[in-house]
Amino acid sequence: MSEPRIVFDNVSRFYGEVLGVNRVNLAIQPGITSLVGPNGSGKTTLMNLMTGLIRPSRGTINVLGIPPTRPEELFRKMGYCTQFDAFPRGLTGYQFIYSFLLVHGMIESEAAKLTDEALQRVSMTEAADRPVAAYSKGMRQRIKLAQAIAHRPTVLVLDEPLNGLDPMARNETIALFKQFGDEGRHVIVSSHILHEVDRISDQVILLSHGYVVAEGQIQGVRSEVKDQPMQILVRCDKPGLLASRLFERDNVVEAKVNDDGRGLLVRTRDADNLYLLLNRIVLDNGLEVEAVAPADDDVNSVYQYLIGAEGGTT
Amino acid sequence: MAVFKHAYKGYDGPLTPAWSRFLVLPRYAFEEMSRKRFYTMFFLVSMLAPLIFALIVYIEHNLSALKMLQIRDLVPIDPRFFMNFLGWQSMMAFFLAAFVGPGQISPDLANNALPLYLARPFSRVEYVLGKLSVLLILMSIMTWIPGLLLFILQASLEGNGWLTQNLRIAGAIFFGAWIWILLLSLLALALSAWVKWKPMAGGLLFGVFFVAAGFSGAINAILRTQWGNLLNLSHLIGAVWASMFEQPMHRGTGAVFFRVHGEETPIWCCWLALLAICGFCLYLLSRKIRGAEVVR
Numbered sequence: 001m002s003e004p005r006i007v008f009d010n011v012s013r014f015y016g017e018v019l020g021v022n023r024v025n026l027a028i029q030p031g032i033t034s035l036v037g038p039n040g041s042g043k044t045t046l047m048n049l050m051t052g053l054i055r056p057s058r059g060t061i062n063v064l065g066i067p068p069t070r071p072e073e074l075f076r077k078m079g080y081c082t083q084f085d086a087f088p089r090g091l092t093g094y095q096f097i098y099s100f101l102l103v104h105g106m107i108e109s110e111a112a113k114l115t116d117e118a119l120q121r122v123s124m125t126e127a128a129d130r131p132v133a134a135y136s137k138g139m140r141q142r143i144k145l146a147q148a149i150a151h152r153p154t155v156l157v158l159d160e161p162l163n164g165l166d167p168m169a170r171n172e173t174i175a176l177f178k179q180f181g182d183e184g185r186h187v188i189v190s191s192h193i194l195h196e197v198d199r200i201s202d203q204v205i206l207l208s209h210g211y212v213v214a215e216g217q218i219q220g221v222r223s224e225v226k227d228q229p230m231q232i233l234v235r236c237d238k239p240g241l242l243a244s245r246l247f248e249r250d251n252v253v254e255a256k257v258n259d260d261g262r263g264l265l266v267r268t269r270d271a272d273n274l275y276l277l278l279n280r281i282v283l284d285n286g287l288e289v290e291a292v293a294p295a296d297d298d299v300n301s302v303y304q305y306l307i308g309a310e311g312g313t314t
Numbered sequence: 315m316a317v318f319k320h321a322y323k324g325y326d327g328p329l330t331p332a333w334s335r336f337l338v339l340p341r342y343a344f345e346e347m348s349r350k351r352f353y354t355m356f357f358l359v360s361m362l363a364p365l366i367f368a369l370i371v372y373i374e375h376n377l378s379a380l381k382m383l384q385i386r387d388l389v390p391i392d393p394r395f396f397m398n399f400l401g402w403q404s405m406m407a408f409f410l411a412a413f414v415g416p417g418q419i420s421p422d423l424a425n426n427a428l429p430l431y432l433a434r435p436f437s438r439v440e441y442v443l444g445k446l447s448v449l450l451i452l453m454s455i456m457t458w459i460p461g462l463l464l465f466i467l468q469a470s471l472e473g474n475g476w477l478t479q480n481l482r483i484a485g486a487i488f489f490g491a492w493i494w495i496l497l498l499s500l501l502a503l504a505l506s507a508w509v510k511w512k513p514m515a516g517g518l519l520f521g522v523f524f525v526a527a528g529f530s531g532a533i534n535a536i537l538r539t540q541w542g543n544l545l546n547l548s549h550l551i552g553a554v555w556a557s558m559f560e561q562p563m564h565r566g567t568g569a570v571f572f573r574v575h576g577e578e579t580p581i582w583c584c585w586l587a588l589l590a591i592c593g594f595c596l597y598l599l600s601r602k603i604r605g606a607e608v609v610r
Contacts, residue, residue: 044606048605051429051433051605053429053433054604054605054606071435071436072332073435075433075434075436076324076325079433080433082426082429082430085425086427086428087430088342088425089346089421089425090346099342100434102335103431105329105330105335106329106330107328110325151325152322153324154322183322
């Protein structure tokens with residue numbers, strides 16, 4: 001049985017003297033995995049390596065047990081959607097999907113069936129007979145996605161698939177990704193839109209300057225960033241009292257009372273201890289607590305801590 | 315680690331044979347071409363010469379027609395006749411390559427469409443083969459297919475073992491045409507891959523043919539040599555055809571395009587030069603046909 005993971009084993013890729021990615025070791029599980037990093041960090045290189053469109057300078061890659069050097073097997077299981085608009089001239093949306101299914105090796109009747117299925121999934125059936133050149137940016141994104149999923153792949157590699165989509169189409173697309181992820185497929189997505197990465201990802205891979213800076217579930221990644229104190233928001237009736245009690249302990253770095261006087265933002269080097277301490281203070285002082293929640297275990301915060309503002313991401 | 319229920323079903327239906335997938339490319343190319351009246355017109359015009367040549371063969375074997383036209387012998391139906399036919403049709407094929415060739419690869423490169431092809435069970439070789447087949451099929455219909463039909467017509471009208479005595483002509487038509495259309499197709503595709511502006515790529519094909527001929531003449535004149543001919547496609551093809559049809563080189567081979575000028579070049583050198591040009595075109599294609607553009 002093949003390995004249900006995408007494995008990068010010490011993979012490097014150089015473009016002459018320019019570094020693409022360096023010493024990448026990854027084991028990507030099923031579900032939605034987001035590649036996050038500034039422009040030039042190596043996201044697209046990683047995707048191109050995964051799909052075999054470029055070969056690694058060093059190391060090996062394995063996609064569900066298949067090396068990218070065996071495209072006949074690999075692309076039966078993989079669908080790829082590039083970040084650029086990529087359409088042969090003069091085709092309608094239907095022809096675009098149908099013709100590439102023929103290239104894929106489907107017989108005509110099956111290709112027609114799969115084309116209809118893919119068009120339905122991205123809600124493009126009505127516009128299918130219009131030329132792709134006449135599509136809006138959002139429609140082009142959806143038709144690209146349709147061609148990537150048309151042959152029912154197990155692994156979907158999608159480079160910036162949410163770019164140019166209006167909010168409604170974006171929600172539909174995200175729902176589709178979630179459905180794929182829930183079905184146990186691999187959905188590898190690169191995106192600059194961090195709050196959406198947060199919404200959809202089962203795991204993230206953070207890249208910077210060709211190196212993998214962090215990988216895993218975002219909360220796990222955040223807890224590993226030891227040099228940045230965790231931020232925890234406590235909504236309670238006496239934030240001032242809570243702040244004074246917390247400062248009696250060493251591991252609290254900062255506490256800031258909210259403007260509305262009903263919340264306290266605490267920065268701590270030891271979140272686990274803080275939660276225990278919080279329980280004790282609440283019981284000892286009879287505080288009424290509405291909510292306790294981490295304030296910076298999202299992709300945006302982790303991105304800022306690990307990569308900084310260099311990418312100018314939103 | 316999350317647990318996922320594998321609820322999807324991958325495609326497990328029938329597949330076409332891997333060798334046949336490249337034919338999807340000419341299919342769509344022909345569909346697109348058929349929508350353009352110019353190509354249809356040009357193609358029809360290019361079929362005029364085969365009709366005229368067939369008519370000549372027919373009249374030549376029809377005594378009453380010869381009597382009516384009051385001529386004893388119209389045109390001798392010999393190897394030179396077929397070589398002229400091949401030369402003329404190959405010239406038409408050249409124009410076709412200049413019109414159709416530049417539109418093969420450059421739009422895919424300009425539209426970033428290569429990853430679409432190559433992120434499938436479809437290799438770079440198959441992609442080139444698919445694009446090449448567009449030109450090869452079209453030019454075959456213009457060159458060796460009517461050439462062989464003409465040969466069969468002549469053989470059937472002549473009878474008396476003419477076919478077996480002149481089988482070499484059929485071979486020369488077939489292989490001579492293939493050398494030319496293969497060279498032309500590779501040149502056109504290589505230019506299409508490197509020059510994104512179609513009119514420029516088409517113009518360059520003419521440039522390769524005519525400017526190189528002028529350049530080779532200049533080399534020959536200045537250096538008092540014959541080796542400049544190796545840059546002259548017209549000379550190379552003309553010489554190869556002359557040897558295939560067993561004709562003297564200086565009598566001119568077919569249309570004016572393929573005349574052999576000046577001193578004769580050893581035939582093996584001509585073959586070698588043609589191979590080198592094809593090899594160089596393949597190298598140029600291999601540099602450009604990539605799934606992901608490498609920006610250094």
